[in-house]
Amino acid sequence: MSWTCCQSCCPGSQEQLLPIYRKHSVSLKPAELLWSTERDKPVKLRMSESGPGSEAPSTIHQMFQRTVDGHGDEPALRWKEDGKWITMTYKEYLLQCRSAAKSFLKLGLERYHGVGILGFNSPQWFIADIGCIMAGGLATGVYTTNTPEACQFVAHNCEANVLVVENHKQLVKILQVKDQLPHLKAIVQYKDELEQKLPNVYSWTEFMMLGEDVPEEELDALIKNQSPNECCTLIYTSGTTGNPKGVMLSHDNITWIANAVGTTTHLKMREEQLVSYLPLSHVAAQMNDIWISMRFAATTSFAQPDALKGSLVETLREVRPTSFLGVPRVWEKMQERMKELGSKSTALRRQVADRAKALGLQASYNEMNGTNVVPWGFSLANKLVFTKVRFALGLDRCKACYTGAAPITKDTLEYFMSLHIPLFEVYGMSESTGPHTMSCQDGFRITSCGKEVTGCKTKLDKPDADGNGEICFYGRHVLMGYLNMPEKTKEALDDEGWLHSGDLGKHDKDGFLFITGRIKEIIITAGGENIPPVPIEDSVKEEVAIISNAMLVGDKKKFLSMLLTLKCVMNDAGEPTDELTPLVVEFCRQHGVGATKVSEIVGNKEPAIYKAIQEGMERVNAKAPSNAQKVQKWSILPKDFSVPGGELGG
Template sequence: VLSCLIWKSLNSHMPTVFFFRSSAQLPGIFCHIGCISLTLDQTLDIFKAFLKSLLIMQSLCPQCCLDPPEEESISITGEVCLAPAEQYWTTESEKGVKLRMAESGPGSEPPLTIYQMFQGTVDKFGDLPALRWKKDGNWTTLTYREYQQQCRIAAKGFLKLGLERFHGVGILGFNSPEWFIADIACIMAGGLATGIYTTNSPEACQYVAHSSKANVVVVENNKQLVKILQVKDQLPYLKAIVQYKGELEKKLPNVYTWAEFMKLGEGVSDAQLDEVVNSQKANECCSLIYTSGTTGNPKGVMLSHDNITWIANAASLAVNVKVAEESVVSYLPLSHVAAQVNDMWISLKFACTTYFAQPDALKGSLAQTLREVRPTSFLGVPRVWEKMQEAMKAIGMFHKPSFFYLHDPSVPWGFMLANNLVFKRVRAALGLDRCRNCFTGAAPITKDTLEYFMSLNIQLYELYGMSESTGPHSISCANNYQIMSCGKVIPGCRTKLDKPDADGNGEVCFWGRHVFMGYLDMPEKTEEALDSEGWLHSGDLGKHDKNGFLYITGRIKELIITGGGENIPPVPIEDALKEEVPIISNAMLVGDKKKFLSMLLTLKCQADENGEPTDELSLLVVEYCRQHGVIASKVSEIVNNKEPAIYKAIQEGVDKVNAKAISNAQRVQKWTLLSRDFSISGGELGPTMKLKRPVVTKMYKEEIDKFYGA
């Protein structure tokens, strides 16, 4: 009765029909019940009455009745797996929080810990491939059962090293099976999994490791090891360092290779580990995501087990992820919430296969990996899609007519559909011929890029969210799509627009079980982000259309307030210019508290083997120059000579953008071409290639001052 009535019926969104037949021992007591429809309250009332009946029946005929459990031991809400909590937020890593549970629907799903979610997948799909990576040129595979075993071995290693409850394990390296295993093993052992960006300086690594009270730091190679060794004296909680690629160049105390680390926990019993695992609560912190720190020190975003397990389920259902059938490529920084949720947690929940790209993925090898893997789902930041677009356009210039017309807006859509064979060739060349869901997120994407891929019959679905919402909050998908929209809110979540203006633009606020616990040890910052009712204030401006689609119109902190007091969101103007002048790589609008707007511009160029921008113009720009009667192959040739034809073309693009401005204050009056494109290593771009405006403003202060005669 307990199993059937409670766990099968109440823990389900499907109606359950029960049929009973008369008992041979007790004729007449049970009779056939047809199809009945009951509310939850009615079901509970009947259940309680039925328990009382069982007690009476047991006294009459004990041999045909089950022993009923005591009523107070029955838990339907799942509260037994939650830590005591009085409010929705905390800044202390060891405290739990209230969950934003809904009464019904996706928001009412029972809370789970990471291990419970993992175990559920292993029980059903233990022999399916979980992780695949290249070793000596061949793909190597871990099944889900092997994956869990490796995580348990690593968790024992962390316990042996003295990992304390709610202390961090920093992970500093490129995506790999060891990254995943270290993350999950840390959580199993009761720690806080903490990703550290590989582009961080030693000082930035020290900040994150110290803030998270890291007992262990796991590094990829000697390059990353050196960073930690430089600052280890400033890490009072640090007990050990583990290097997961290659041999140690020098044997040092408390520094281990991955192989050595995986043997450390051999003396730790399964019972010891299980005791730690079973003590974990779904509303406790298990992971820290550090913000990129564009406007100050990075903030440690505290995520609970429930934050992660709930969003992994809810977001996947929203886009119709197919259980045990999906494959993804992991290449974006796992320190970022988008990559972590997409590559690690959704894959774990739905038994997807994760393929690891090469460390130089963003420097050129990603294309080959995509062609080999042919993923069914792919997440790219806008810059990745833009690079693909540039490459395809460059190919089109030298392969007419079979490719060139694909990005020609004059070609009718019906004619394009008739050339389906060409579409298939293009998608196969990109490695996206099996891809059902192509996502873009982490930064705004231009309409030009969206339309370009639509012309190839590749729909890019926008994701909108933030670290503080455990990744996605609003998702665009096949059934909910409007170009330039972020789609609709994930079922089980809520959105409200705070203080909307006359046009309906207000601050986008989130509610749901994906909303973070708080910023680690930062009560003031937490109070800024979460209001008294528990709503998360995103800092983004947005509006809804009549059909409920969300459009992000700007960011409050990025708004340029001119000397005349007009608020101007920079992104639409920047995107408009890049669309008018396709040789522009990056554009940044400036003019806060100034009399007029100006813009910093860079040209598209080729990257070197390390992904650094070079002085060599991209093929697209070279061809553009040729069409304008200019023979040039280097950025410096254009900038140093202020090449008249190219500068004139850029000014014409600026004029076209200005002609569409809704006010004089939104017109760009001055601009300059910089001699070097923006990059991650240069500091202008964040790890997901998002523009770091305060950094750029400081770096190019001299150029900006020239605009205004300072």
Template sequence: MDLHADSITPDSEIQQTPPAAQTPASPAAEEVVEGLSTEEPKVVPMSTQSLATTLAPADKLWSTSRDKAVKLRMEGSGPGSETPVTIHQMFLETVEKSADQTALIFKQDGQPASLTWREYYEKCRAAAKSFLKLGLERFHGVGILGFNSPEWFISDIGCIFAGGLAAGIYTTNSPEACQYVAANCEANILVVENQKQLDKILQVKDQLPHLKAIVQYKGELQQKTSFLYSWEEFMKLGEDVPDEQLNAMIDSQRANECCTLIYTSGTTGNPKGVMLSQDNVTWTARTSSSLISKNYGQEILISYLPLSHVAAQMIDIWISMSFAGTTYFAEPDALKGSLVNTLRDARPTCFLGVPRVWEKMQERMRDVGAKASPLRKRVADWAKSIGLQYNYSAMEGENWVPWGFMLANNLVFKKVRGVLGLDRCRYCFTGAAPITRETLEYFLSLNIPVKELYGMSESSGPHTVSIDEYRIGSCGKVIPGSKIKLEKPDEEGNGEVCFWGRNVFMGYLNMPDKTEEALDKDGWLHSGDLGKFDKDNFLYITGRIKELIITAGGENIPPVPIEDAVKSELPIISNAMLIGDKLKFLSMLLTLKVTETLQTATAAG
């Protein structure tokens, strides 16, 4: 595939013109399924003048250069036609509406602390000035290495305000992996949490020619050098940078330019830097928030999943910003047991848990249930059967409440929600990995529907979502304003899932070959996942193209359904991997669920 302007056919070419004069962006495709919004979206008319000030000139839908703008996949009407905005514009709108409302809640020196949206915005501006003072160059990186905190958020947004590219780095990365990301994004500045993370960077500092400064945001500095700053020192650095200088930088930014990099896991090679534009971020955040938020300024979220992952970053920072939500920060040991305490304190209205989080909750509740009296066990079993009946009926659109549901709700469901801190949570989500049907049905029986999201870094996070309508095992329907098609479906309807929409990424930084593999000549993003639709257009992921096992007899076997079936039948199994490519037989590797203790950690070294 040729990634040049002349490779875009006239039917698929996207003109940066007002929607009234623009043809629909997506190419024709028989297997395309469009998202339908539950409410009529507000379409803001976009004048030529507003486009000229919002978008930079561009002639392609993709780019692998940090400083090149791209065309947007604009639609002629509906959510896909809404006016592109920058991150600063979205943030400022929230501040204007909710200046004195609480934005962030965290612990400072062991005591509760908070920032209003006005204070949060001002700290991001202060950080941006300090980045400029340290010499952050346009479209150069600021790497952020640490657990979720206000400083992480402020560094990310401040970097973007200052014209840089925010790049999260996993805290589990080795020094060499940190060096790769920092070198790839040509980081001028690295922001690290503590001495442990700082030591990683110091080991590879000599291999980072663009690095000018390091900022440590937790703990006392154990050494003093000309390039190392504490968070307090950093935030004061830009005090003499005039507002006019920062405002000029902010005003020069365009919605179709890169602002952040999400680095893939790199399981089959070096991580790829997924380039997201400001429009990728703001459009996805606004579209997603319109689905999950009915009460502007009243949503409550918890930040605990790694912010270097697109899902956590999109929800915790950007979706929260779009509906002026309040974000609580969990403790660093959240995934080792303290998350439930944060859940009880925050009582979120929306919560995303990766499958292992839901599995751990399930395991602990079953452990507690096993110690209950025989009478309590019978009551719980009865209530769960009622809950399962009720939710399966609701799933099919039936307005039927089984006898005893209200009693079960008062005796069991409300208490369970309260213990978990989910008593006011309207939407419980799962994503980032497959979840077993057994776990989904367990929570469904407790009247806690856990709904699946599906997407990838290259789609800025979510591309399908289950909201009010859902099916067990399905990852929902396409978000409004975007499209899905199945490439080359087989007899059973399984085909490669391909994405179209304004959430589709710009390209991989400095990797044109990899970008060509991901984006076809018409601009569709190829996920590499196999999926199929049911009669109601719910999407089901059935496997990975590269995971397909071809036996010695030539039989094509998708491993995921078999692996899921084994995990469902054997709850003690944590992971299952089917093997047998080019062999006469199939076999499976299994791992057991274990509880991490001091003894197991010592045994593991």
């Protein structure tokens, strides 16, 4: 494949591309650089002269309007009220977004100012997000687990004129800090009735009626003035290592990658069904649930707020999605639940299931390797086991199951392969508007995050003798910059416009990308040996199924040590509790231990469990390429890592 790097390598190349823009009747605002940290400053697009990357730039509204023009009567959004599914068509969806846009204008939303949205996935979340963009604002998702202080930082940083919250619980957070938000003009609560009437606080019904007298022409003029190379959305990083960074994404970032992902995965107009449940403050959920869905006239159905506490499978069974994206913990929970149910089956049923899974794993590996040889007995296993499992999970018509946002263990990948449900890894960042590489049915390798989305480019910077280098991205999905952070932007984007991920990776002979660690995570021992921690940490989690997180330490030390956490139940806020997951409880039972809490194991240093972990550690050490890469000491921490706790990034 040949590439033409029009922007980064050729000075003045924006002018060379003007004929392309004119051909597509696209109006771009003049720009001097590939990057910007100012909310109202457009950027050059990384367009190719031909082939992937040369597609016509488009605004959010233009993409939405094309879908409505061609498929306006198709179902766009579905949600449950009083146990019944309600459907909104694409025509109705667009009208609702326009009404929201006019109401934002009535409330005084200024051009390039933020609208913060804080709450669980719902039609109102989508409508507020798109309505804000139509009205010329910057749509900004806010983590539902944020403290009032963290909400204040994001709202102040994006100069939010309006904050949209889900319920009274989230409203209280904002009321605590509203006096520290000089740009804030109004708050809108989209779920439940307001518990009390407060100045400039509106229910969703009140909000949607506010803009009725705003002329359609006024909104149309604002929409027409928007350009694909301008900022329309902010995605905030978690801020684990400092204040959150506001990732500035342009219209073109979003519309281009939405189309590119659909092209790569062969999505079909009007045929796709999705379930929205992952937090929309993350770029992965926004791209999957809002933008890719909109581009391909898919139907997005909303899960219940307690989805991750158990109701998700019920929603999947009702919707039967055609594709499904889960973070590793979602797949791990499914795995744990199925293993728990399997352990209660009769010996004969377990024997049949084990034989079927062995055939399923072999068949999946054959497909992965391109041989397509079906093992003897697979058809019967598929009929007796796999078809029933897929139906029970609501994945019976799912063409692709994806995993992303964090590393997933080989054990979990192979478990689902054994059920003939391959999980395709997706790799990207907020800074790349979500996906950069993907595995798919056309080609995947276990533990690899696949190949580039059509039109994206990768280079490995400063590779070592084994081919490991920093993964760098290039393409029209690369961010504009970090809002008001020029130094951080210069750290992320080099002079040629490549985005430096900070991740280490290498390609295999077939071009599949494998993540091997992070640059800043490299441990240099006292003996001077460079050790990437991720492979060792992953090996420990694969060998000891009850380990949730493993953290290798030992920089400038004589030997390596490891901090471990046990799998535990998370509460509604995503915080770890003291209660062990059913899988760990069963593991304990099999080792003659009756513990049901983390504290019972850690407090008593339960000998049988500690022995089992040590045996797993010894198996990991036996595979170490050198003594320096062996774990000499380890300890179990009293609670698991989490985003709210600050140990993990969001």
